[in-house]
Amino acid sequence: MRLKAKLQEVIDKISAKPSKICILTHTNPDPDAIASAFGLAYFFKKTAKAKTELFYDGIIGRINNRIMVDVLKIPLKKITPKSFEKCDYICLVDTQPGKRNNCFPPDKQALMVIDHHFEEGLKIKADFIDIRKNIGSTAAMVCQYLDAFKIEIPSEIATALFYGIKTDTDGLLRDYSKIDERYYRKLFPKLDYRALHSIEYPELPKEYFYDLADAITSARVFGEILIADLGKAFVPDMTGEMADYFLRMEGISLVLVYGEFENRLYFSLRTKKRGRRLGLLSYELTEDIGSGGGHNKTGGGVVENPLLNKKVFLERFFTKFGIKLEKLSLFYSKI
């Protein structure tokens, strides 16, 4: 098997001397990135007896994700300027060197790059590159690695990987592949159901409801499109959370939610329709003013310097869908 042979080369390389392997997620890690880092660390532990450290450089915003790290005891740490010095090798999960959603110096050589996002024209330097854009989650790719070496997956890692696949594919309903489906089913008997429930239905901070109120009062509709402005979001991930929520509104097929956090504008796009290519759209909407990406039915990104660029971003979105400002109406006046 080709994949196994390629993985074996990595294992041989790191086993040659005692080494520390650092695993880096994207800036504000989602469950798929967190689970992939956790699963990959276990892979190294079992195959190479290697020491690992798990890093991110932004914030773990979504309350579910914080609880996930907490209850599954995932040793994910915020990176410091000195962290890379401690690493003999660095792996990136759910992101790639050169993408703006991670802090990895693009000229540096990585050990492994494992991702399922679209990005053209990046020159990646790594011993092992596995980038598959037709797969729904990085977590399912890590499951494949564990499977290739017949490694039994303990409950806390199974729960993390399952939640990673579940959130990235919306429970196998969006942008998923046969591989996601296979491991979603395979992991199911191993789950810690109590932990999973506490991750999926956590207590929510008051700030969550303030943002929810802002989202609802600001929401405007234009045909099947809903746009909401959170003003200042309490965490960047609130845009995704609210976009998922609004997509459940009847008659709505495309949602844009944006909000400011620490002088940057974060946005999320969601659709129910096929073929909208929201990842590519996010990329185009942020050209020269930020960064964006995603998949078919989900997209998102960041706009730098919102004072200057928020208008540019919104105008691009309005132009793309032929939205006229005066035709936007409050969503509740439509019902």
Ligand SMILES: [Mn+2]
């Ligand atoms: Mn992912």
